Amino acid sequence: MDNTNALRVAFPHNQAEEESDVNFVGDYIRRQEEIEDGLAFHPIPPIKLVIPEDQAYFPTPMVTFLIDTVDKLRCQICQEVELRFPRENNSLEGITPPAITPCGHVACFPCLSGWIRERLDCPFCRKPMMHAACGHAVEPRIIAWETITRLPKTLIRGGTIGAECRPCLAERLKQIFWVQMGNAATSVMNTRRTIFDAHPAPRMYAEQVFQDLPRQYRAQVIEQQQW
Ligand SMILES: [Zn+2]
Ligand SMILES: [Zn+2]
Ligand SMILES: [Zn+2]
Structure with a gap:
């Protein structure tokens, strides 16, 4: 061309x-x-x-x-x-x-x-x-x-060109997400094994983190405002 x-x-x-x-x-x-x-x-x-x-x-x-x-x-x-x-x-x-x-x-x-x-x-x-x-x-x-x-x-x-293109950024966010999901799942399992029901706060916190991660990930992916 x-x-x-x-x-x-x-x-x-x-x-x-x-x-x-x-x-x-x-x-x-x-x-x-x-x-x-x-x-x-x-x-x-x-x-x-x-x-x-x-x-x-x-x-x-x-x-x-x-x-x-x-x-x-x-x-x-x-x-x-x-x-x-x-x-x-x-x-x-x-x-x-x-x-x-x-x-x-x-x-x-x-x-x-x-x-x-x-x-x-x-x-x-x-x-x-x-x-x-x-x-x-x-x-x-x-x-x-x-x-x-x-x-x-x-x-x-005021717009900016991102350091990574959208597919590369999406791929990196996905990798980070799955590492975080793995860690969150592990800490839920650990708190289930070790925390007594009389003190459920740490276990509830770990479960909350686990539940919230997918929503946070989706918001990050959708809110890409860069080129
Ligand atoms: Zn043309
Ligand atoms: Zn131009
Ligand atoms: Zn790229």
Whole structure:
């Protein structure tokens, strides 16, 4: 896959343009943050945000795709796939879904994940897209009705790329969990053997730890807020 030249044409490096982009992006993010944080003291003017078809940067995807109206966007890597954004009950069947990187860049999922796996950076801004501890590529997240409220924050909004990718982290948590379950089971058995019924507190404590572990583990797995 060599879309580097196509991207250079689509996104020429131009200092003046870059600076004006920064101002525009700054205003845009401030406005989106006000909406998201509910801190807008003044009513938001009823201006429909018109997003150009070649836009690829969305630092606050939940606001952009659930509040602003985005009609038509095209994948800026293949220039072919029309990116369709979540509507209620929108099925992913038969469509090529859009996906987002931690830096807030959006393209079609096959283009974005293929590029990152091969080159370990973002095709738009060249930010490294690798998990430091395990060395795996960062997986861009699909933007769909079921997933958009669970996306981690983009980097500019305070999100972070985890040291491990999600499968590696899940595997490590699972290993830790089974060691803890083994230890907890052993201490329940030990307290049953050695603690007299007149003083049941240590045994009850050991049983409580044993009972609580699976719930704690599930909460840890579900609450992964990192990329
Ligand atoms: Zn594409
Ligand atoms: Zn990027
Ligand atoms: Zn990994």
